[in-house]
Amino acid sequence: DQQVKQNSPSLSVQEGRISxxxxxxxxxxxxxxxxxxKYPAExxxxxxxxxxxxxxxxxxxxxxFLNKSAKHLSLHIVPSQPGDSAVYFCAAGYGNKLVxxxxxxxxxxx
Amino acid sequence: xxxxxxHPSRVICKSGTSVKIECRSLDxxxxxxxxxxxxxxQSLMLMATSNEGSKATYEQxxxxxxxxxxxxxxxxxxxxxxxxxxxxxxxxxxxxPLFSSxxxxxxxxxxxxxxx
Numbered sequence: 001d002q003q004v005k006q007n008s009p010s011l012s013v014q015e016g017r018i019s020x021x022x023x024x025x026x027x028x029x030x031x032x033x034x035x036x037x038k039y040p041a042e043x044x045x046x047x048x049x050x051x052x053x054x055x056x057x058x059x060x061x062x063x064x065f066l067n068k069s070a071k072h073l074s075l076h077i078v079p080s081q082p083g084d085s086a087v088y089f090c091a092a093g094y095g096n097k098l099v100x101x102x103x104x105x106x107x108x109x110x
Numbered sequence: 111x112x113x114x115x116x117h118p119s120r121v122i123c124k125s126g127t128s129v130k131i132e133c134r135s136l137d138x139x140x141x142x143x144x145x146x147x148x149x150x151x152q153s154l155m156l157m158a159t160s161n162e163g164s165k166a167t168y169e170q171x172x173x174x175x176x177x178x179x180x181x182x183x184x185x186x187x188x189x190x191x192x193x194x195x196x197x198x199x200x201x202x203x204x205x206x207p208l209f210s211s212x213x214x215x216x217x218x219x220x221x222x223x224x225x226x
Contacts, residue, residue, distance in 0.1 A: 044154070046216065
């Protein structure tokens with residue numbers, strides 16, 4: 001049972017444009033959500049998080065939007081840079097448990 | 111940001127041997143650490159929660175006698191894969207939250223285990 005889904009396995013974006021990564025979840029108990037970036041053979045790096053009581057959180061080029069009624073969140077990266085190319089995992093948490101999506105490979109072309 | 115290290119980064123072992131992986135929080139204390147594994151092209155899956163001073167709690171389907179976890183101190187947790195088999199080959203990653211167990215988790219760089 002996949003509680004957190006990232007339906008797009010990959011995304012290709014031109015440098016300078018916006019990257020939008022999507023994530024859906026099914027468990028209403030999740031009360032915080034995070035995005036991680038991961039390079040091959042490395043551990044995930046925390047990017048940005050959002051509490052379930054908010055619908056938007058912004059940090060520099062990264063913005064996370066949460067739509068609780070749709071059980072959907074998205075990560076916007078603008079402007080996209082070639083160094084943003086990596087695998088992006090969305091994760092949903094309740095208590096001390098984190099459930100990860102399968103990841104989306106982002107390629108930013110220069 | 112907080113730093114979590116893992117050792118070794120890569121290990122190759124023979125089937126039937128045991129392998130120990132260390133996870134350290136370098137600049138903060140962690141009463142709780144988490145162990146994940148990742149198969150190729152798949153998501154990170156939580157294996158167990160390591161608790162300093164008490165037994166680890168394992169996720170459903172994870173064999174506690176095969177994956178031994180010891181939270182030796184406030185900065186060190188170890189995962190021992192006992193009697194390793196080729197199907198145990200995977201990428202093992204630990205994480206630790208900075209403050210409470212519900213805080214943002216910081217991940218180690220991972221350990222690539224290959225069992226021949």
